[in-house]
Amino acid sequence: MSPEMTPKERVLKFLKGEKVDRPPIFSGMGNVIKPVLDKYGIVFSRVHRDSELMARAAAGMYREFGYECAVVPFDLGVEAEALGAKMNFYDEVEGLLYPTVSEKSVKDVNDVGIPGDLEHAGRIPVVTGAIKALRRELGDKVAIGTYLLGPFTLAGQVKELDELFEESFLEPEKTNRLLERLSDFIVRVSRIYRDAGADYITLREMGGTSDVMSPKSFRSLIKPHLIRILSEMSRPSILHICGDTNSIITDMAECGADAISVDQKNCMADTRQKLGAGAIILGNFDPIKVLHKGEMQDVGPAVLDSLKGGASAVWPGCDLWPEVPKENMEALINALKGAKPEPARKVS
Amino acid sequence: MKLVQIAGWLGSGKTTLIIALSRALSLKGSRVAILVNEVGAIPVDGKVIQEYGLTVKDIGGGCICCQVAGNLMKTLQLLSEGPKPEIVIIEPTGIAVPSSIRATILSWGRKQDVSMGPTIVLFDTTREEKLLTYESLKRLVSTQLKDADIIALSKVDMASAEAIARAGESVRLINPGARIVHLSTTRGDGFESLVQATEKITVQV
Numbered sequence: 001m002s003p004e005m006t007p008k009e010r011v012l013k014f015l016k017g018e019k020v021d022r023p024p025i026f027s028g029m030g031n032v033i034k035p036v037l038d039k040y041g042i043v044f045s046r047v048h049r050d051s052e053l054m055a056r057a058a059a060g061m062y063r064e065f066g067y068e069c070a071v072v073p074f075d076l077g078v079e080a081e082a083l084g085a086k087m088n089f090y091d092e093v094e095g096l097l098y099p100t101v102s103e104k105s106v107k108d109v110n111d112v113g114i115p116g117d118l119e120h121a122g123r124i125p126v127v128t129g130a131i132k133a134l135r136r137e138l139g140d141k142v143a144i145g146t147y148l149l150g151p152f153t154l155a156g157q158v159k160e161l162d163e164l165f166e167e168s169f170l171e172p173e174k175t176n177r178l179l180e181r182l183s184d185f186i187v188r189v190s191r192i193y194r195d196a197g198a199d200y201i202t203l204r205e206m207g208g209t210s211d212v213m214s215p216k217s218f219r220s221l222i223k224p225h226l227i228r229i230l231s232e233m234s235r236p237s238i239l240h241i242c243g244d245t246n247s248i249i250t251d252m253a254e255c256g257a258d259a260i261s262v263d264q265k266n267c268m269a270d271t272r273q274k275l276g277a278g279a280i281i282l283g284n285f286d287p288i289k290v291l292h293k294g295e296m297q298d299v300g301p302a303v304l305d306s307l308k309g310g311a312s313a314v315w316p317g318c319d320l321w322p323e324v325p326k327e328n329m330e331a332l333i334n335a336l337k338g339a340k341p342e343p344a345r346k347v348s
Numbered sequence: 349m350k351l352v353q354i355a356g357w358l359g360s361g362k363t364t365l366i367i368a369l370s371r372a373l374s375l376k377g378s379r380v381a382i383l384v385n386e387v388g389a390i391p392v393d394g395k396v397i398q399e400y401g402l403t404v405k406d407i408g409g410g411c412i413c414c415q416v417a418g419n420l421m422k423t424l425q426l427l428s429e430g431p432k433p434e435i436v437i438i439e440p441t442g443i444a445v446p447s448s449i450r451a452t453i454l455s456w457g458r459k460q461d462v463s464m465g466p467t468i469v470l471f472d473t474t475r476e477e478k479l480l481t482y483e484s485l486k487r488l489v490s491t492q493l494k495d496a497d498i499i500a501l502s503k504v505d506m507a508s509a510e511a512i513a514r515a516g517e518s519v520r521l522i523n524p525g526a527r528i529v530h531l532s533t534t535r536g537d538g539f540e541s542l543v544q545a546t547e548k549i550t551v552q553v
Contacts, residue, residue, distance in 0.1 A: 030415070075415070076415060093426070095422055095425070095426055096418075096422060097419050097422055097423070098415040098418065098419055100419065161441045161443060162357070162358035162359075162441060162443065163358065165358075165443050165485075165488070166357075166358050166485070168484075169482050169484045169485040170478075170482065170485070211445060211448070211491075212443050212445070212488055213484070214483060214484045214487050216483070216484070217484045242414075287414060288414060288417065288418075288455065289455065293455060318414035319414045319415055319418075321414060321418040322418075
């Protein structure tokens with residue numbers, strides 16, 4: 001095995017379950033931090049609407065720190081905006097605030113109008129432009145990732161959240177029709193991103209967490225749509241759900257992604273025991289407490305703990321909050337220097 | 349800054365209570381800020397905001413995620429850097445888990461000048477049966493009630509005495525330690541006690 005595996009080779013071989021020289025250090029979720037933005041003179045509120053800035057910021061995570069991926073976009077509103085929701089980008093705020101949906105566009109399934117010219121809807125062309133730019137500049141060295149919201153989480157972005165939940169409990173058939181339509185949309189967007197050059201896609205279904213949705217409801221309402229999306233999306237793919245996931249972990253594995261991603265609330269020992277040694281399990285590393293709020297000297301041990309605990313790679317359990325200190329990011333990258341080869345693992 | 353959460357399921361009367369509470373606290377001389385998931389979700393018009401000196405900020409809707417937690421922390425920091433409000437009322441979405449929000453605030457607030465006021469969870473007495481019958485809905489509603497310091501049985505002016513008694517028994521079983529207040533924001537029942545609780549109660553965590 002070559003000791004000079006590129007980050008791209010390492011990440012893509014790893015996601016295919018092939019043997020790699022060491023666990024990769026990467027993510028499939030939002031990861032851009034202030035030291036990169038400051039160095040390149042990029043204003044956070046602008047980075048979400050400009051392909052060139054988006055690509056430069058994402059590439060900066062590799063160029064400045066050696067992070068083994070370049071992932072776009074950074075916020076969770078791209079799909080909602082393409083479906084007619086209005087966004088607040090906080091242009092007037094000097095500090096870092098993620099864009100949020102300011103006006104929702106959907107009351108019921110009939111309001112979900114998927115634009116015929118989806119490639120040019122909302123900020124989808126911004127993301128595809130950034131993916132293409134990253135491909136041109138770093139495509140031979142770094143795996144390029146992107147993400148899409150799962151259908152239930154996306155429903156919560158385009159429809160009033162309280163109404164969605166109440167409807168899903170009291171009139172699940174209505175919600176099912178909405179999720180079916182949103183799943184059509186998600187599959188189509190995933191293909192646009194893949195055609196633009198994305199190497200891997202993370203499907204983020206945060207709304208499926210057992211913190212708010214019972215495992216029974218997850219199985220009956222959300223899981224069938226995830227299975228369908230993941231079977232129609234090209235691979236490699238990752239399914240991410242945060243919060244309490246232990247009671248649905250086998251369901252997550254059955255959805256058909258190449259890897260599953262969880263956050264620090266997951267009991268990894270239980271997850272590993274249930275899914276077996278071969279499963280690719282990502283996350284279980286706290287990006288807020290450890291990476292953002294923690295001390296530099298604690299980052300490396302936390303990384304090693306998550307690997308010893310059963311995580312297959314170094315992958316923060318959620319988006320990186322942009323105020324992660326530079327030295328903590330460096331400690332994350334340096335944590336695996338001298339690590340031993342990683343045996344192949346694959347979700348069965 | 350004292351942080352007070354007002355949680356509760358859809359239609360339980362959170363918004364009405366928050367507006368009334370903010371006005372009352374402002375009239376008593378407190379500087380009040382309101383954090384909501386979406387600004388549009390709370391119908392506080394510009395005139396009211398100006399008249400009562402309120403600050404209204406949104407922290408982002410959608411499902412639970414580090415971005416929402418980060419936006420909450422950042423918004424609190426920005427508030428603390430300006431003319432600092434004495435009381436910050438946080439209205440999470442109907443699906444939010446108050447203990448998670450409290451944990452997020454504490455992770456940020458240790459180095460800041462913040463204290464935790466009570467978590468007030470509203471329970472709609474006119475919908476007691478629906479809220480606690482459907483398994484999935486009951487799961488969420490119960491989680492919120494368990495996190496409450498004060499449970500406000502809301503809309504008591506619209507419910508029968510039997511329904512109010514039944515609601516009281518149900519929530520008492522879920523959270524025996526919480527103080528229970530019978531609330532009608534429109535008629536005024538229980539409102540003053542919530543104003544006082546917001547001002548005076550500081551929760552040790």
